[in-house]
Amino acid sequence: MSERPAQLIPEEAPHVLLLRSPDAEGEDRYVQALAERGFRAVCRPVLRFAFAGAPGFTGGDVTARLRRPDRYEGLILTSPRASQALADVLLDASSGLQETWQGKPAFTVGPKTANLLRESGLKPTGEDSGDADALAAHIVQEMPNEAGAARPLLFLCGNRRREALPERLRAEGVAFEECVAYETHLREGPWLKASNGETPDWAVFFSPSGVEAVRQSDEPGWGAVRKAALGPTTAGALEAAGGPPDAVAARPTPEALAEALAMAGQSA
Template sequence: MFPCSVTAPYKDCQAIMKVLLLKDAKEDDCGQDPYIRELGLYGLEATLIPVLSFEFLSLPSFSEKLSHPEDYGGLIFTSPRAVEAAQLCLEKNNKTEVWERSLKEKWNAKSVYVVGNATASLVSKIGLDTEGETCGNAEKLAEYICSRESSALPLLFPCGNLKREILPKALKDKGIAMESVTVYQTIPHPGIQGNLNSYYSQQGVPASITFFSPSGLTYSLKHIQELSGDNIDQIKAAAALSSVVNTSGGSSSNSLNGWETEAPRTGQRRLSVNLLLAAGQELGLGLRWFLPTPFSRVPCPPRSLRTL
């Protein structure tokens, strides 16, 4: 079954608009996904369907590296999945005791750099002290690291198979050694087709579909086209960022009181949006960046899902 949807009364809505969000559900302090809550406040029936899944890789190798902090100048975590890989290494290899007894303290004697508060929160749960979480993106984190790092030892960087080269290149240009280890890969969610089939059979063709990543777009588009058939022109395709609404229930630096049609101002968001829009262009889509509420204030709707 696909995740449940929710609506809330909104006096200006003439009819309920069904919105399909291709992302995992993330609960906030109220126990509800913030996208579902915010869109529901405007009478929009939003449904979440996950389209991405992850496989962990090279955990024995990563575990071995974590066991030898003396070989590294510090750690870099830029995604929650990388932290989860570290947690799995501690659990699967019975390293929890030695981690608590000595390894954690040795790593904390070095710098542990992170991007974002969500990643920092997970890193703190395994007992490591973080820095750099307020940098906001890889480019700024690279500047932060370069301004502080003087160790001749490499920084250990667990990452995914789709990592961008911004951080590695920036550090390399400054002569700072870094050792990358791919600890997870992004794959299609095994339930994409079944969940989309269930949605279309129960809800019909949605008015709008929102894509949150280039990979999610690639993995789901074919199924959406097949299920929509001749009604594909009725669907408005949109590109969004999962960071637009945060899981603490507050809004990001861009207001949630209305749609935004400008590109995001921060470097990380602009880069993320450009990657998603580029992926859409390659697949023949005209995608539009937006904030998620309300639909009634979009001056110019995104183009349909019809391919070129």
């Protein structure tokens, strides 16, 4: 089980379980932001991801789609994993595709996904939308919806993507094509235990799939731990799983999460 401890802070500080994979390089951004607000945090991934070429992958052929930039008006990506799948193709020097996509809009949500797109040489738009509903409104505003007025957008998504964005785009007449660029699989728990074997003070959920992964383990600690969500979509999944979260980050950033937990702690 992968964990990355917080910097040295008092043992009695509130213990936060971040249900996500730690950052690949350096100190985890969420661990650091929470430590600065007096929390002891560790990362514990509840999901695993598979990309094209992995054994058993049943998603779409991302490379084949990206080799036809003339067919698409632009891109939609709503997760870092989709950006990773895109980068695996565009940053391959042998593909010669990076320049062909640079002039097209890349609609996205969240700073991490947007930064990954910039590293791939693209210009993201919509990163401050906050969630899929707001991103859909941004796309509708930016894209023509008259029949035949535009080529479709290429929506690189996961196998467990939510319906909110596609439904809104269909309702508004915005053409798009989906391609499953990665698969999300639930790991097996138990999850809601701190490194010392006790129930943590907080469990932070980063996606509805993360909520599902913990709930399927049917852990007795579910009712004892305070729960936080990184955004409204995950907050809705927590509410559907048994009650509203105790804190919701105003934006999908480490600083906003730390602020939400600190504010919730003051009102407890």
